[in-house]
């Protein structure tokens with residue numbers, strides 16, 4: 517079956533609703549149809565300063581949340597990026613294949629480094645999309661489930677796969693982004709013109725899945741809408757209401773037109789109350805399941821070790837082929 521691969525950062529502690537709807541839901545769906553590899557990307561996490569103890573705890577926490585979201589270690593390979601050294605090894609080769617100008621065009625680096633002050637951004641942050649290229653190509657992935665903000669990085673991955681294949685002979689599968697249009701960009705609840713994000717959103721605009729459910733309900737109820745009164749999907753003119761409709765539609769499996777119909781003549785308060793209830797129903801068991809995995813770190817760690825072993829088998833084969841194509845002398 518075709519391969520899928522994706523990764524998620526362990527940095528923020530709790531995943532947020534954008535991570536879940538934009539990416540993790542797709543991870544869960546693709547494990548049914550694909551040979552799927554999902555990883556907690558701790559190598560990417562250290563592109564910005566991390567407290568070592570927190571990083572370790574957050575890595576387990578990320579894995580626990582992925583399992584709580586429905587990833588099943590029997591149906592996918594779940595692992596931690598640093599457990600598979602081939603990522604860094606192929607990353608180096610990809611660095612040497614990327615133009616400096618090409619890397620400089622990555623808009624995410626521009627955004628993130630601008631926030632930190634350009635002088636303080638690390639070289640690691642600059643080259644992180646290239647490590648991501650290696651992440652994907654190591655597994656010969658066909659599909660990469662991500663949110664819209666990652667599209668440019670998948671394009672870079674395709675370019676580098678094609679470049680390597682052209683220069684050294686057919687080696688890598690050229691992957692495609694798997695972006696579900698409706699949920700590719702979940703917006704901040706307080707400023708629905710920007711994406712919900714761990715770094716750019718204010719606490720009130722960001723729904724963390726591990727927040728107290730009461731707090732989640734409160735954030736939904738104080739979401740920014742508009743001065744109009746009609747509950748209608750119109751991303752351009754009514755971004756706040758449209759974002760709430762997208763979230764409700766996805767979590768309940770009700771289409772947007774069905775929702776518009778059921779809210780005819782009703783006020784924004786009704787939509788917010790319903791969404792708050794749905795969110796509470798969603799996060800309450802999610803929190804409990806996450807805690808169950810955290811309460812048994814030995815099982816969690818051994819599950820991740822098994823995942824790493826499965827991942828390494830695939831990654832090592834690709835790396836060996838790549839080393840050979842590049843012209844590295846075999847060790848013996």
Ligand code: AQP
Pocket residue numbers: 523524525526532534535536537538539661662663664665666699700701702703711712713714715716
């Ligand atoms: N708002 C979003 N809507 C849809 N998808 C989103 N993703 C992130 N935000 C949204 C997707 O979540 C996946 C994992 O993201 P990540 O942990 O790798 O980190 P990120 O993109 O750095 O997450 P943030 O919150 O957006 O962090 P900052 O603020 O640092 O940029 C990815 O597939 C991403 O597309």
